[in-house]
Amino acid sequence: MSSNRREFLKLSGLAGISIAGTGLLAGCATGSAAEEQAKSNLDQIAQQAKRKYTQQFNMSGYSAPKLDKVRIGFVGLGMRGPGAVYRMSNIEGVEIVALCDLIPERAEKVKQQLQERTGTAHNPTLYSGKEDSWKEMFDRDDIDLVYITTPWHLHTPQAVYAMEHGKHAAVEVPAATTIEECWQLVETSERTKKHCMMLENCCYDFFEILTLNMARQGYFGEIIHGEGAYIHQLVDLNFDKNGYQDMWRLKENMNRNGSLYPTHGLGPICQIMNVNRGDVMDYLTSVSSDDFMMYEEAQKRAEGDNFYKEFVQDTYRGNMNTTTIRTKKGRTIMIQHDVTSPRPYSRIHLVSGTKGIARKWPEQKIATGHGWLSKEEVKALEEQYTPEIVKRIGEMAKKIGGHGGMDFMMDWRLIDCLRNGLPLDQDVYDAASWTAVGLLSEWSVANRSNSIDVPDFTAGAWQTNAPVDLSLAGGGTTNVIVKSN
Numbered sequence: 001m002s003s004n005r006r007e008f009l010k011l012s013g014l015a016g017i018s019i020a021g022t023g024l025l026a027g028c029a030t031g032s033a034a035e036e037q038a039k040s041n042l043d044q045i046a047q048q049a050k051r052k053y054t055q056q057f058n059m060s061g062y063s064a065p066k067l068d069k070v071r072i073g074f075v076g077l078g079m080r081g082p083g084a085v086y087r088m089s090n091i092e093g094v095e096i097v098a099l100c101d102l103i104p105e106r107a108e109k110v111k112q113q114l115q116e117r118t119g120t121a122h123n124p125t126l127y128s129g130k131e132d133s134w135k136e137m138f139d140r141d142d143i144d145l146v147y148i149t150t151p152w153h154l155h156t157p158q159a160v161y162a163m164e165h166g167k168h169a170a171v172e173v174p175a176a177t178t179i180e181e182c183w184q185l186v187e188t189s190e191r192t193k194k195h196c197m198m199l200e201n202c203c204y205d206f207f208e209i210l211t212l213n214m215a216r217q218g219y220f221g222e223i224i225h226g227e228g229a230y231i232h233q234l235v236d237l238n239f240d241k242n243g244y245q246d247m248w249r250l251k252e253n254m255n256r257n258g259s260l261y262p263t264h265g266l267g268p269i270c271q272i273m274n275v276n277r278g279d280v281m282d283y284l285t286s287v288s289s290d291d292f293m294m295y296e297e298a299q300k301r302a303e304g305d306n307f308y309k310e311f312v313q314d315t316y317r318g319n320m321n322t323t324t325i326r327t328k329k330g331r332t333i334m335i336q337h338d339v340t341s342p343r344p345y346s347r348i349h350l351v352s353g354t355k356g357i358a359r360k361w362p363e364q365k366i367a368t369g370h371g372w373l374s375k376e377e378v379k380a381l382e383e384q385y386t387p388e389i390v391k392r393i394g395e396m397a398k399k400i401g402g403h404g405g406m407d408f409m410m411d412w413r414l415i416d417c418l419r420n421g422l423p424l425d426q427d428v429y430d431a432a433s434w435t436a437v438g439l440l441s442e443w444s445v446a447n448r449s450n451s452i453d454v455p456d457f458t459a460g461a462w463q464t465n466a467p468v469d470l471s472l473a474g475g476g477t478t479n480v481i482v483k484s485n
């Protein structure tokens with residue numbers, strides 16, 4: 001990016017502002033209608049963040065009526081969706097009744113694979129071909145849960161439509177693309193009394209859930225500080241024409257500047273700090289580096305292939321974003337996002353308290369003083385603090401898989417809660433607030449890292465909401481159907 005343009009964007013306070021990857025600043029001239037629109041979006045973030053809200057009904061701790069059988073419709077069968085169908089087909093009490101993707105062959109292939117493996121157990125109807133074919137599926141009255149694995153801009157419209165049409169919604173991360181959408185999720189879930197769970201699978205990874213259990217039992221003392229991240233070099237996949245459908249993820253990353261994908265690092269830390277259930281995020285501040293890589297990558301590819309010309313955009317974006325959050329109870333959280341730099345994968349997952357610390361990346365470590373504990377000592381702690389869910393299905397989850405098993409533990413827990421009428425571990429307030437951090441970070445980046453309040457989506461209920469229950473009490477009854485690929 002030319003330094004003149006970069007300076008203009010910084011000074012005009014427009015840096016990084018766009019709507020859901022539509023690239024409002026892309027190539028637009030100074031003072032254009034698009035930049036006016038971008039300014040207004042910036043104002044809207046600030047306004048929506050300040051919104052006063054009165055809760056209609058508290059979905060935290062809410063038990064929906066038990067479902068003996070959970071009938072699922074899936075939408076979005078690209079790289080992520082088919083694995084979810086596979087995992088769910090291994091869970092007792094699940095019936096896969098509908099599959100939807102814009103691209104017919106994708107839905108057909110998933111159905112074929114499912115039936116080859118499970119025979120007549122599932123006979124899903126397929127919905128495809130039109131941008132809104134999914135509505136036909138959601139209009140059915142024999143679906144209990146819609147499982148949404150589409151591009152980001154469809155998450156809230158689909159989750160809201162599902163709840164409005166009598167279904168629970170399980171939606172991939174992040175749950176929304178504007179703060180207004182975050183509020184829509186909260187309002188709709190409260191009004192319809194339907195669950196809206198964001199599928200934050202990292203909350204079920206083995207070390208994350210171990211440290212949650214340790215925190216609950218006081219091992220770390222009072223939690224002071226946590227760190228998380230999404231550091232994952234995705235340049236090749238983002239630029240791959242056969243990767244994300246219609247290059248949606250590249251468009252998001254080319255046109256926005258902030259912590260675009262915050263929830264993998266943030267979710268587990270929020271659970272450990274009892275955010276929305278004893279504490280709440282208060283405000284944040286965010287800073288991004290310049291973009292040292294993506295413009296050049298687009299330019300390099302465009303030289304040999306006209307397809308990439310549309311991505312040679314002089315928008316203000318960054319490679320590394322660092323966001324810091326303070327909670328009402330005085331704790332701090334640091335979240336990083338970088339999907340371009342050549343670095344090993346990391347979600348950091350650091351938990352620091354008055355009595356000890358744990359850190360997952362680059363290597364799992366625990367300490368209660370100056371030196372890290374030995375591998376044997378960590379192993380002993382792992383045995384002592386193994387959470388109930390890991391005891392119940394941990395080994396099975398590793399076999400069935402999905403990021404080493406965490407995806408399966410998440411899906412199994414969701415179904416077990418629905419079948420036993422238990423509250424979900426992740427409610428709509430978690431979906432909204434964890435997602436909002438990324439959106440608010442874009443405002444802060446565009447405003448020289450000024451702080452911005454994180455809305456309290458619980459409208460004060462955080463003070464009395466119960467923490468996530470790790471005991472499996474009242475549940476744990478759902479069996480795993482052992483069938484390999």
Ligand SMILES: NC(=O)c1ccc[n+]([C@@H]2O[C@H](COP(=O)([O-])OP(=O)(O)OC[C@H]3O[C@@H](n4cnc5c(N)ncnc54)[C@H](O)[C@@H]3O)[C@@H](O)[C@H]2O)c1
Pocket residue numbers: 075076077078079080081100101102103106130131132133134149150151152154172173174199200201243244245246248403
């Ligand atoms: N939690 C995780 O670990 C994890 C991992 C990967 C992806 N994800 C999330 O999963 C979601 C999907 O990612 P992906 O990698 O599968 O992307 P993808 O592009 O491979 O798949 C998206 C699918 O949605 C379909 N789609 C697009 N518009 C549609 C419409 N109008 N109606 C029906 N289908 C439509 C596309 O055809 C495509 O098959 C994203 O939100 C992503 O952030 C989460």
